[in-house]
Amino acid sequence: MIYEDFATFTKDQEHLISLNHGPNYVEGSLIMKKSPANNWRSSFFSIHDEAKVNSLASKHGIIYSLEVVKYYDDFSIKTIDEELDEMFNELSFKSGFIFKKDVTFVDFLNRVRTEEVKLRSEGFWDVDHHPWLNLFVPKSHILEFNQRVFVDIIKKESKSSGPFLVYPMNRKRWDYKTSAVICEEDVDIFFTVGLLHSARNVEDGKVLDDQNKRILMLCDELGIKVKQYLPQYYKTKEEWMKHFGNKWSVFEERKAKYDPKMILSPGQNIFNFS
Numbered sequence: 001m002i003y004e005d006f007a008t009f010t011k012d013q014e015h016l017i018s019l020n021h022g023p024n025y026v027e028g029s030l031i032m033k034k035s036p037a038n039n040w041r042s043s044f045f046s047i048h049d050e051a052k053v054n055s056l057a058s059k060h061g062i063i064y065s066l067e068v069v070k071y072y073d074d075f076s077i078k079t080i081d082e083e084l085d086e087m088f089n090e091l092s093f094k095s096g097f098i099f100k101k102d103v104t105f106v107d108f109l110n111r112v113r114t115e116e117v118k119l120r121s122e123g124f125w126d127v128d129h130h131p132w133l134n135l136f137v138p139k140s141h142i143l144e145f146n147q148r149v150f151v152d153i154i155k156k157e158s159k160s161s162g163p164f165l166v167y168p169m170n171r172k173r174w175d176y177k178t179s180a181v182i183c184e185e186d187v188d189i190f191f192t193v194g195l196l197h198s199a200r201n202v203e204d205g206k207v208l209d210d211q212n213k214r215i216l217m218l219c220d221e222l223g224i225k226v227k228q229y230l231p232q233y234y235k236t237k238e239e240w241m242k243h244f245g246n247k248w249s250v251f252e253e254r255k256a257k258y259d260p261k262m263i264l265s266p267g268q269n270i271f272n273f274s
Contacts, residue, residue: 002097009064025069028167035162133195133212134229138185141224165194
């Protein structure tokens with residue numbers, strides 16, 4: 001399903017993940033001129049449909065795709081269409097821009113592999129640099145993040161073809177006792193953003209790395225308290241302490257208890273400071 005308005009797009013995403021018997025999978029992505037509807041993560045659209053979607057993206061500069069998956073089996077096959085229609089009737093996607101596809105469970109799980117085989121044959125899969133930036137963004141700032149990052153930086157600078165992902169997550173599904181760090185904002189929903197860049201050489205990789213760092217600096221300046229998922233840009237103990245927040249002391253205690261010689265995970269330089 002395609003959206004022209006980001007606020008409507010995120011509202012529908014939040015609605016879907018709140019349903020008791022809703023979809024099994026919800027993901028959102030950006031579609032722009034340099035980041036077309038089909039990409040290496042998923043080639044969902046037919047040639048005709050992709051042209052239709054990409055044309056809309058060219059008109060607006062940026063649009064938003066909402067991917068929803070609902071599993072069914074021999075018992076639910078008779079009611080699955082009715083369930084989907086009922087679910088989609090509550091959404092506000094652009095009229096005429098809903099596209100459906102029926103695939104096996106294995107094909108859905110293996111969709112990236114299918115694209116990998118295709119891209120390998122064309123010599124486009126093996127690139128040396130993947131300067132990805134994965135963030136958790138507070139719900140209260142996701143609209144601002146869209147304008148200041150997705151529109152003003154990613155779209156305007158057009159340095160990468162992505163893909164670029166954005167979708168909500170339920171806080172209650174995260175175990176606070178683990179060391180994983182999510183947004184500190186005390187609301188039920190936060191968003192995950194994935195800027196999945198690929199670069200063919202060191203120079204291009206550095207350009208995208210620099211862009212990632214500027215995005216992090218901008219969020220800090222705007223007071224958008226993002227959390228890096230799989231952090232790669234922290235260089236000092238103070239930065240790691242800020243990342244873990246009130247979990248730092250417990251994290252430090254666990255490190256001393258279970259890895260006192262600091263053998264594990266030296267690459268992140270959390271405790272192995274140079």
